[in-house]
Amino acid sequence: MPDVEAAKPATSMRSLERAIDVLEVLDSGHHPLRLSEIARRAGLPVATTQRILGVLEARGRVEKDAVGYRPGVGLIFGAHAYLAGNPMLTAARPILQDLAGATGLTASLFRRLGWSRVVLARVEGGTPLRYELPIGERLPLHVGGGKTLAAFMDEEETAAFLAQVEPHTRADGVVVTSAELAAELAEVRAVGYSTARGDREPGMASVAVPVPEPDNLAMAAIQVTGSQADIPLERIPELGAELKRAALAISRRTF
Amino acid sequence: MPDVEAAKPATSMRSLERAIDVLEVLDSGHHPLRLSEIARRAGLPVATTQRILGVLEARGRVEKDAVGYRPGVGLIFGAHAYLAGNPMLTAARPILQDLAGATGLTASLFRRLGWSRVVLARVEGGTPLRYELPIGERLPLHVGGGKTLAAFMDEEETAAFLAQVEPHTRADGVVVTSAELAAELAEVRAVGYSTARGDREPGMASVAVPVPEPDNLAMAAIQVTGSQADIPLERIPELGAELKRAALAISRRTF
DNA sequence: GTCGGCTCACCACTCTGTGGAAAGATGGTG
């Protein structure tokens, strides 16, 4: 019988699951949230939410002030441990450095997570974009370097991904449908790298390639970014080749 | 008797507490850990640990491979949300930037957490230390800029802190006892800034001041770091004054 | 002052989380 409330994946450890739900609500709310608001968004009774938040606060994963609840310092250690312990990241850092040095562009590494991607490392090129550290930033798959990740998923996944893509407007005003994106992904697969011009930020451009993994999945990708003037069309093949070399080097040093 | 390892702070939500214990074990183990090892360190039965890790893995807070368990990508969002949502950090970033620009030194912001401190932001000065991003790194209070935080705790806390400090050897080989540290902290309180020369890293030096908070606590501090040559003794008072101005500016923009 | 919304403490019921024990993997050794 198709259970009505699908939101119940039937797992052991309800309380833990709920605590994580609460944390996720906090992670995505960019303001401090009041108790009742958190409860509403997490779909939990207020009393329960309050108890969970109490524990999280005592453990430093959540902070509370007059305005409401916000993520806590304790969360930082986890991220630090993840970044420090990730072998691909360790392998990638010097290579990104070289890449940024050689191209003068900003080089970054990101990783797929569901149907989005997370920036894991970033090395500024010659003209450092005065941009705060975006490590941990969650970006969509359907624009910019995300297209590389979308292109190299396995067939089923790509299909599922495309199925849920709505027609969307890119930063330069172009409207892209799911079918058009599908065509673009095919092109990416053919040449082995993705390019973007004004996809996500007007005036910016990027080239990205997947980091090959032993099981032929592409969960991670590297990218160079710069202004459209920095990345003229005729430079793209060369950048693609350079990126491929770098990605291969990362892959070899990781696995 | 100062409960040495009561380990039972008598809280509601045992399972959540335990899950956090498990996460903390993972955060501090710098290698992948096997199930049994995690269970041992967290003081939990293996089966229980297994169950917890299962949930955490399903939720992306933990990753598992043949070698063992390690922190997972999911942890990054929390940290990102914390860093993005922290008002002091937002206020501090441009000021650190100016500070690094004006002094040519590396400027950083950190915050106290228990008897350690965490690096929250860092802006490289003229000669960028070729060091990976240490954001989230946990450092002791008894050396380097930590002394500023230790000096400006309230009296009780300072006493408690000093009581648990063991005589320790600094990076330059000098042995410091609790009493000597106490004297040093008094000096820090008198002049309003702390200085370090070869405390934590041989050949390095730093100056730090607390960021004043409305309730007169100093939970956060800012610091400039460079080689000992970059920070000659006669330059210190000037740096101290500059830091105080910056700290005040951060404080004003935050609260 | 009055009102509505938010937060927190309480407590009896019940379903969740527990952990011992045994089966299944894994890998090192002679």
Added chain:
DNA sequence: CACCATCTTTCCACAGAGTGGTGAGCCGAC
């Protein structure tokens, strides 16, 4: 290749941890 030590996973019946409805305090708004 057979053996053994060690680590991982699965199972299940019981106990108590977690739940959430309820109502008392606390604001701040009007």
